[in-house]
Amino acid sequence: MDALSQDTKTRILDAAETLFTEHGFEATSLRSLTSAAGVNLAAVNYHFGSKEELFQAVLTRRLDPMNQERIDLLAQYEREAGGKPLTCEKILSAMLIPALKLSRDPRRGGKDFLRVLGRAYADPAPFIRNFLSAQYAEMISRFKDAFLKALPHLTKQELTWRLHFVMGALSYTLAGTDALKLMAQVMPQDKDNDEMLLQRLAPFLAAGLKAPLGDTKKLELVAGD
Amino acid sequence: MDALSQDTKTRILDAAETLFTEHGFEATSLRSLTSAAGVNLAAVNYHFGSKEELFQAVLTRRLDPMNQERIDLLAQYEREAGGKPLTCEKILSAMLIPALKLSRDPRRGGKDFLRVLGRAYADPAPFIRNFLSAQYAEMISRFKDAFLKALPHLTKQELTWRLHFVMGALSYTLAGTDALKLMAQVMPQDKDNDEMLLQRLAPFLAAGLKAPLGDTKKLELVAGD
DNA sequence: GCTCGATTCAAACGCCCGTTTGAATCCATC
DNA sequence: GATGGATTCAAACGGGCGTTTGAATCGAGC
Numbered sequence A, B: 001m002d003a004l005s006q007d008t009k010t011r012i013l014d015a016a017e018t019l020f021t022e023h024g025f026e027a028t029s030l031r032s033l034t035s036a037a038g039v040n041l042a043a044v045n046y047h048f049g050s051k052e053e054l055f056q057a058v059l060t061r062r063l064d065p066m067n068q069e070r071i072d073l074l075a076q077y078e079r080e081a082g083g084k085p086l087t088c089e090k091i092l093s094a095m096l097i098p099a100l101k102l103s104r105d106p107r108r109g110g111k112d113f114l115r116v117l118g119r120a121y122a123d124p125a126p127f128i129r130n131f132l133s134a135q136y137a138e139m140i141s142r143f144k145d146a147f148l149k150a151l152p153h154l155t156k157q158e159l160t161w162r163l164h165f166v167m168g169a170l171s172y173t174l175a176g177t178d179a180l181k182l183m184a185q186v187m188p189q190d191k192d193n194d195e196m197l198l199q200r201l202a203p204f205l206a207a208g209l210k211a212p213l214g215d216t217k218k219l220e221l222v223a224g225d
Numbered sequence C: 001g002c003t004c005g006a007t008t009c010a011a012a013c014g015c016c017c018g019t020t021t022g023a024a025t026c027c028a029t030c
Numbered sequence D: 001g002a003t004g005g006a007t008t009c010a011a012a013c014g015g016g017c018g019t020t021t022g023a024a025t026c027g028a029g030c
Helices: A007-027 A028-038 A043-046 A050-083 A088-104 A111-123 A127-150 A158-175 A193-210 B008-027 B030-037 B043-048 B051-081 B089-103 B108-119 B126-150 B156-175 B192-211
Strands: none
Touching: A007 A043, A007 A050, A007 A111, A007 B008, A007 B030, A028 A043, A043 A050, A050 A088, A050 A111, A050 A127, A088 A111, A088 A127, A088 A158, A088 A193, A111 A127, A111 A158, A111 B030, A127 A158, A158 A193, A158 B156, A158 B192, A193 B156, A193 B192, B008 B030, B008 B051, B008 B108, B030 B043, B030 B192, B043 B051, B051 B089, B051 B108, B051 B126, B089 B108, B089 B126, B089 B192, B108 B126, B108 B156, B126 B156, B156 B192
16 A cells, blocks of 8 residues: 555656656656556546646646755855855855755655756757746746855856856756766766765866856857858 | 759758757657658658658767867867877867857758757667767767866866766757746847857866865765755 | 545547558669 | 669558546545
C-alpha cells in the first residue's frame, strides 16, 4: 500500500516527472504515462484537463516552493547584513542552495525534476515559455536588484546579460545533460557529487559576474568572410 | 525557379532546420515538413532513410564545418604564438568566432540552426546524445589541451568542470531561447546584436575560467533540512 | 441504507503519425 | 528512340495519439 496508496493526482505527477525526464513532453504518451502510474487513461484529463496542463502542474509543484525558498533566503541574508550590500557569492548562494537542496531530495523529485526543467528551458512551445516567465518573474527581479547593489560597476543592461549567462551555466549544469560527455572519465564517485558541483560552479559564476567590462578589442571579428 | 530549383535533399534540409527549430523533433511531422519543402511525403525516407537520420543530417551539415573551422582557427593561433601558450581569451575566440560567423550567415542556417543545436543539447534521446558526443569529440579534446596550457593553476578535473559551465552558458546564449525573458526590455536594436553578445560573453567566461580555485567554505550547505 | 457528487473505468471517436509500396515519370546513355 | 536506373508520386498500411463519453463504482452525510 505504501507507494501505491497515494492519491491519483500524485501518482500521475510522479510518473509524469519521470517520463517527461526520459522522453520529453511530446514523446511521452498519456497511455504509457497512466499505465506507469497505475491509473486509468482518462484520469489525466479528469484531474488536470489536458496533457499541457499536466506538464505545467509537474513544473509548478517543485518550482513554486524552490523559488519561494530562494526569495526567503535572499531576504534573510539581507536582513543579516543590515543594509550593507551582500557579496556576489552570498547572493549566488541564495540562488544555488535551494536548487541543490531540491536536487538532493528524492521526495521532491531530485535530479529528475531538474532535468525536466532543463529541457523546458530549451523548449520553444509558447505555453511552456510563457509559463516559465511568469513563474520566475518575481525571483529574477529580486535577485537582479541584489546583484545591482553588489556590483555597482555594472549597468543594468550589462547585468542582464551576465544573469543570462549565469542562468545558462546553471540550467545546463543542474539538468546534468552533459550533451558532449565532457564528464565521462572525471567523476570517480557519485557521492556528494552535486555538492562538489556547486562548490565549483559558485566561484566560476562569481568571477564572471565581477569581471571588468569587456574590452571591445578582445574579440576581433572578420566581418567580410 | 531561384529558391525552388534546389535539389530535393537541400529543400528538405532547409525546411527541417526551420521546423525543428520552431516545434522540436518530436512535434514536427514529416507531413508538414515535406509540404513546407514542396516535396513528396515519401522523399524523406527515400533520401535520408528515416526521420531520425534526417535530423542527424540537419545537424551534420552545419556542425562539421563549424567545428573544423574552430580547430583550424585554434591551430592558426597556436602557430602564430610560436610555442608560447595562448591566452584564455584567444582560445575562447577560436571557439566563439566560428559560432558567431555561422549565426550571422543566413545561408548556413543562421540563428535557426543554433537553436536546433541548443535544443539537441538538452534532449535525452540516445540517438541524439551519441551523435553529438561523436561530432564534438575531436574539437573538445583539442581545446581542452589548449586551455590546460593557458591555465596551469587548474587540474584536469577542475578544467573539465569549468568547460562544462562554459558550454552551458554558450549553448543557452547562442540558442537564444531566454526561457525566462530576461532580455525583454534590454534589446533596443537587433542590429549587430550577436556581436555585442559575444563581446559580453567572452570576458564573462574568461574571468570564470581564470578564477582561483573555490574556497570550500564559501557555500555552506545545511545538510540536515 | 439511501442519496448524490466525486471518481474510476472500458470503450470508442476522429485524427495524424512514420513508413512502405508499386506504378508513373524523368533523363542520361547507348 | 529504346533502355534502365534514379527519382517522384498517390495511396495505403498498421498503429498510436489526446480526448470524450456514459455507465459503473465509491463513500461521506442524512
